[in-house]
Amino acid sequence: DGVMVFEGGQNGYHTFRIPAIVQAQNGDLLAFAEGRKHSSSDSGDIDLVQRRSTDQGLTWGAMQVVADNQKGVFGNPAPVVERQSGDVLLFGVRQEADCHESHIRSGERGTRTPYLLRSKDHGVTWSKAQSLLETADKPEWAWYATGPCHAIQLQHGPHAGRLVVPANFSLLK
Numbered sequence: 001d002g003v004m005v006f007e008g009g010q011n012g013y014h015t016f017r018i019p020a021i022v023q024a025q026n027g028d029l030l031a032f033a034e035g036r037k038h039s040s041s042d043s044g045d046i047d048l049v050q051r052r053s054t055d056q057g058l059t060w061g062a063m064q065v066v067a068d069n070q071k072g073v074f075g076n077p078a079p080v081v082e083r084q085s086g087d088v089l090l091f092g093v094r095q096e097a098d099c100h101e102s103h104i105r106s107g108e109r110g111t112r113t114p115y116l117l118r119s120k121d122h123g124v125t126w127s128k129a130q131s132l133l134e135t136a137d138k139p140e141w142a143w144y145a146t147g148p149c150h151a152i153q154l155q156h157g158p159h160a161g162r163l164v165v166p167a168n169f170s171l172l173k
Contacts, residue, residue, distance in 0.1 A: 080151035
Protein backbone atom coordinates (compact mmCIF):
# COMPACT_ATOMS: atom_id res chain seq x y z
CA ASP A 1 0.00 0.00 0.00
CA GLY A 2 3.03 2.27 0.01
CA VAL A 3 4.23 4.54 -2.77
CA MET A 4 7.69 3.95 -4.27
CA VAL A 5 9.36 7.36 -4.46
CA PHE A 6 12.83 6.27 -5.65
CA GLU A 7 13.33 2.92 -7.35
CA GLY A 8 16.70 1.57 -8.47
CA GLY A 9 17.01 1.09 -12.21
CA GLN A 10 14.68 4.02 -12.94
CA ASN A 11 15.42 7.45 -14.47
CA GLY A 12 18.94 6.41 -15.53
CA TYR A 13 20.10 5.54 -12.00
CA HIS A 14 21.32 2.14 -10.82
CA THR A 15 20.62 2.81 -7.13
CA PHE A 16 19.12 5.44 -4.83
CA ARG A 17 20.51 5.87 -1.31
CA ILE A 18 20.43 8.26 1.65
CA PRO A 19 16.74 9.36 1.40
CA ALA A 20 15.37 12.35 3.29
CA ILE A 21 12.06 14.21 3.18
CA VAL A 22 10.81 17.62 4.32
CA GLN A 23 7.59 19.56 4.00
CA ALA A 24 7.99 22.99 2.39
CA GLN A 25 6.02 25.89 3.86
CA ASN A 26 3.56 25.71 0.93
CA GLY A 27 2.69 22.13 2.00
CA ASP A 28 4.59 20.29 -0.76
CA LEU A 29 6.60 17.25 0.28
CA LEU A 30 10.17 17.22 -1.05
CA ALA A 31 11.94 13.86 -1.14
CA PHE A 32 15.71 13.80 -1.71
CA ALA A 33 18.19 11.01 -2.36
CA GLU A 34 21.52 10.22 -3.91
CA GLY A 35 21.03 9.03 -7.47
CA ARG A 36 23.90 6.60 -8.08
CA LYS A 37 24.30 6.27 -11.85
CA HIS A 38 26.31 3.11 -12.49
CA SER A 39 26.45 1.09 -9.25
CA SER A 40 25.66 1.16 -5.56
CA SER A 41 29.24 2.32 -4.81
CA ASP A 42 29.85 5.30 -2.50
CA SER A 43 32.04 6.93 -5.18
CA GLY A 44 31.65 7.62 -8.87
CA ASP A 45 28.82 9.46 -10.64
CA ILE A 46 26.34 10.38 -7.90
CA ASP A 47 23.79 13.22 -8.15
CA LEU A 48 21.50 14.85 -5.58
CA VAL A 49 17.95 14.26 -6.83
CA GLN A 50 14.51 15.36 -5.69
CA ARG A 51 10.87 14.48 -6.24
CA ARG A 52 7.87 16.57 -5.17
CA SER A 53 4.40 15.64 -3.99
CA THR A 54 1.60 18.23 -3.93
CA ASP A 55 -0.98 15.79 -2.47
CA GLN A 56 0.65 14.66 0.79
CA GLY A 57 2.58 11.80 -0.82
CA LEU A 58 -0.19 10.08 -2.76
CA THR A 59 1.57 10.86 -6.05
CA TRP A 60 5.02 12.18 -6.93
CA GLY A 61 6.17 14.42 -9.77
CA ALA A 62 9.09 13.86 -12.09
CA MET A 63 12.60 13.54 -10.72
CA GLN A 64 14.71 16.69 -10.67
CA VAL A 65 18.51 16.76 -10.45
CA VAL A 66 19.32 19.34 -7.78
CA ALA A 67 23.14 19.04 -7.90
CA ASP A 68 25.44 17.23 -10.33
CA ASN A 69 29.23 17.00 -10.10
CA GLN A 70 29.63 15.51 -13.61
CA LYS A 71 31.28 12.11 -13.01
CA GLY A 72 31.98 12.84 -9.35
CA VAL A 73 29.91 12.73 -6.19
CA PHE A 74 27.35 15.27 -5.06
CA GLY A 75 25.63 13.40 -2.29
CA ASN A 76 24.51 12.93 1.30
CA PRO A 77 21.39 15.14 1.25
CA ALA A 78 20.40 16.67 4.59
CA PRO A 79 17.48 19.11 4.00
CA VAL A 80 15.75 21.48 6.42
CA VAL A 81 13.12 24.21 5.98
CA GLU A 82 14.21 27.44 7.66
CA ARG A 83 11.10 28.57 9.56
CA GLN A 84 11.61 32.34 9.37
CA SER A 85 12.29 32.67 5.62
CA GLY A 86 10.63 29.48 4.39
CA ASP A 87 13.79 28.71 2.40
CA VAL A 88 14.58 25.04 1.86
CA LEU A 89 18.24 24.46 2.74
CA LEU A 90 19.95 21.37 1.38
CA PHE A 91 23.28 20.36 2.86
CA GLY A 92 25.46 17.82 1.05
CA VAL A 93 29.00 16.87 0.09
CA ARG A 94 31.04 16.86 -3.09
CA GLN A 95 34.09 14.85 -4.16
CA GLU A 96 36.09 14.27 -7.34
CA ALA A 97 35.23 11.50 -9.79
CA ASP A 98 38.44 9.50 -9.47
CA CYS A 99 38.60 9.56 -5.66
CA HIS A 100 37.54 7.01 -3.13
CA GLU A 101 37.16 7.38 0.62
CA SER A 102 40.50 5.63 1.22
CA HIS A 103 42.33 8.20 -0.97
CA ILE A 104 40.82 11.11 0.91
CA ARG A 105 41.16 9.67 4.42
CA SER A 106 44.83 8.84 3.85
CA GLY A 107 45.59 12.29 2.44
CA GLU A 108 46.83 10.61 -0.75
CA ARG A 109 44.61 12.78 -2.97
CA GLY A 110 41.23 14.38 -3.34
CA THR A 111 38.83 16.20 -1.08
CA ARG A 112 35.30 15.80 0.18
CA THR A 113 33.74 19.19 0.70
CA PRO A 114 30.52 20.14 2.54
CA TYR A 115 28.11 22.33 0.54
CA LEU A 116 24.83 24.21 0.95
CA LEU A 117 22.15 24.76 -1.69
CA ARG A 118 19.14 27.04 -1.11
CA SER A 119 15.68 27.21 -2.61
CA LYS A 120 13.59 30.33 -2.08
CA ASP A 121 10.60 28.87 -3.96
CA HIS A 122 9.78 25.68 -2.04
CA GLY A 123 12.25 23.49 -3.93
CA VAL A 124 11.28 24.49 -7.48
CA THR A 125 14.66 26.05 -8.25
CA TRP A 126 17.99 25.89 -6.42
CA SER A 127 20.94 28.20 -5.90
CA LYS A 128 24.44 27.30 -6.96
CA ALA A 129 26.17 25.17 -4.37
CA GLN A 130 28.04 27.21 -1.77
CA SER A 131 31.11 25.61 -0.21
CA LEU A 132 31.12 25.46 3.58
CA LEU A 133 34.82 24.59 3.73
CA GLU A 134 35.88 27.96 5.16
CA THR A 135 33.41 27.79 8.05
CA ALA A 136 33.18 24.03 8.64
CA ASP A 137 36.67 22.64 8.25
CA LYS A 138 39.90 22.01 10.09
CA PRO A 139 43.17 20.99 8.43
CA GLU A 140 43.15 17.54 10.05
CA TRP A 141 39.61 16.69 8.86
CA ALA A 142 39.53 14.48 5.79
CA TRP A 143 36.20 12.83 5.04
CA TYR A 144 32.76 14.43 5.48
CA ALA A 145 29.33 12.88 5.30
CA THR A 146 26.25 15.00 5.98
CA GLY A 147 23.17 13.11 7.11
CA PRO A 148 21.83 10.59 6.69
CA CYS A 149 18.34 12.03 7.00
CA HIS A 150 17.31 15.63 7.47
CA ALA A 151 18.69 18.54 9.45
CA ILE A 152 16.60 20.33 12.09
CA GLN A 153 16.09 23.86 13.34
CA LEU A 154 15.97 24.30 17.11
CA GLN A 155 12.70 25.79 18.36
CA HIS A 156 13.36 26.41 22.05
CA GLY A 157 16.08 27.50 24.44
CA PRO A 158 19.02 29.85 24.12
CA HIS A 159 19.89 28.57 20.64
CA ALA A 160 16.38 28.70 19.13
CA GLY A 161 16.65 29.16 15.39
CA ARG A 162 20.01 27.38 15.10
CA LEU A 163 20.31 24.78 12.36
CA VAL A 164 21.64 21.38 13.40
CA VAL A 165 22.96 19.23 10.56
CA PRO A 166 23.87 15.61 11.24
CA ALA A 167 27.34 14.93 9.89
CA ASN A 168 30.50 13.01 10.52
CA PHE A 169 34.09 13.36 9.50
CA SER A 170 37.28 11.42 9.86
CA LEU A 171 40.76 12.60 10.69
CA LEU A 172 43.62 12.26 8.26
CA LYS A 173 45.36 8.93 8.85
